[in-house]
Amino acid sequence: MPETLTLREGYFGDPAAFQALADLLQDIFGIDISHQMNLGGPDPTSMPFGYFDPSGRCVANFSAFSIPLVVNGRVVRAAGYQSGAVRPDYRGQGLYRALMKRAFDWSEREGFEAGILLTDKPGLYETYGFRTVPQFKFHGAVPHADLAVPRARDLDLKQEADLHIVQIALGGRQPVSEIFSVVRQKEMFLLNAHFDQDIRLSLLEEDDAVIAWKPQGDTSLQILDIAARQIPPLGHIVASLGAHFERAEVFFPVDRLGWDGVATPHQGDCVLMVKGLDLTSLAQPFMLSPLADF
Ligand SMILES: CC(C)(COP(=O)(O)OP(=O)(O)OC[C@H]1O[C@@H](n2cnc3c(N)ncnc32)[C@H](O)[C@@H]1OP(=O)(O)O)[C@@H](O)C(=O)NCCC(=O)NCCS
Incomplete structure (x- = not known):
């Protein structure tokens, strides 16, 4: 990791840091999550992990959050993962790997029994036990x-x-x-x-x-x-x-x-991936x- 970067986690209480994440997602995906502020605010269960440069710019992020699911009539305590991005000039240096590891370790410590995410790059997450499931x-x-x-x-x-x-x-x-x-x-x-x-x-x-x-x-x-x-x-x-x-x-x-x-x-732009969920029993x-x- 470049020495000038600071790792921050759970930083949504700091409006400038939240805006820095919104800027990152605007630049990478062209979406503006700051609209959440007019819609009741971000998910209070969000646990973002991000790297920030000395000027306060967010250069990489990966967030976990709580997303309880009903699966076959049973409530499953699942963690969702979102807002994963690294600015182009910081890619290929292991930043995303480090953030994923932190988020997955955090979810394990918190006792989530399953994980769920949507991605157009499933290969990124297979190493960590996620599997693509077909949707209908x-x-x-x-x-x-x-x-x-x-x-x-x-x-x-x-x-x-x-x-x-x-x-x-x-x-x-x-x-x-x-x-x-x-x-x-x-x-x-x-x-x-x-x-x-x-x-x-x-x-x-x-x-x-x-x-x-x-x-x-x-x-x-x-x-x-x-x-x-x-x-x-x-x-x-x-x-x-x-x-x-x-x-x-x-x-x-x-x-x-x-x-x-x-x-x-x-067939959407992204596939659904899960881990810790046995969906083979779904009728x-x-x-x-x-x-x-x-
Ligand atoms: C995908 C992205 C987050 C990778 O960030 P990065 O910091 O360059 O990734 P790292 O250097 O930490 O590499 C982590 C792993 O991902 C792999 N990887 C990197 N880019 C990849 C890609 N486009 N597809 C599949 N795997 C990729 C690396 O080979 C590495 O694998 P390893 O751990 O087995 O060595 C970054 O390219 C990006 O922001 N892309 C645009 C937004 C995006 O696609 N976000 C993910 C949305 S689900």
Whole structure:
């Protein structure tokens, strides 16, 4: 490690250091995580490990955070890993290897039983026991709701009252699937909804349910996630979003939707990798909701 660099961990309490990480991720990935400050703040469980130069610039980072999962009906205490990057002029010197080791050692000391990450470079993590798992989305015709259903209302995260509604829904949500889903994760849901302007958040007032979705042409829609105390049936949800939708594509396991979609492989930019999780016993295909992406 270059002698001029300082290693810092758990530094989100320092606003300048958080902004330095935001600058690193903006420069490397073109995303601005500082928007989290308008959405309730970063995940309080985050444990970032970073190298900083004498001017306070973050030149490398790798973060762990707590992401409890439901897997086959069981709550699994998992650590997620994110925000991994090294500035080009500091690459090839072992900085990332050192940060990964620190984060994995920390997770082990903290007693996490599993690890999970999303990456376009799976080779980086195989050495540390991570394995790629295939993901599947689900599609099919939409069942018709039996009764007339009230129309959903669109929410706008820039409106404080609407943001509050989404935060409350996320705080009290039922995991969207018993097969594979996050138990509760607010920060990434809000940031992902903020980043992708095509995502619509709609409130089913009578059900206290927030639906993250995208229309696809005139007659199809994608359901990306649902934050609700009780997940409503798919027919009910779709009728609230628009009676003209005939087909749905769902981006999480559909066991709570009262609907059987056809599973097809999901090819995203990144693959899902896990360690410490035996997924061979899972009876059904699954994917991690895009709103839980990190
Ligand atoms: C990938 C990246 C973080 C590597 O940083 P680095 O400091 O150069 O990595 P290190 O020198 O610590 O090397 C660590 C290991 O990763 C390997 N590695 C480096 N770049 C790699 C790549 N692009 N693909 C696969 N493995 C890679 C190295 O060979 C080394 O392996 P070893 O431990 O078996 O010797 C850096 O190139 C980067 O920031 N890239 C752009 C952002 C990115 O892809 N981040 C990862 C997102 S999941």
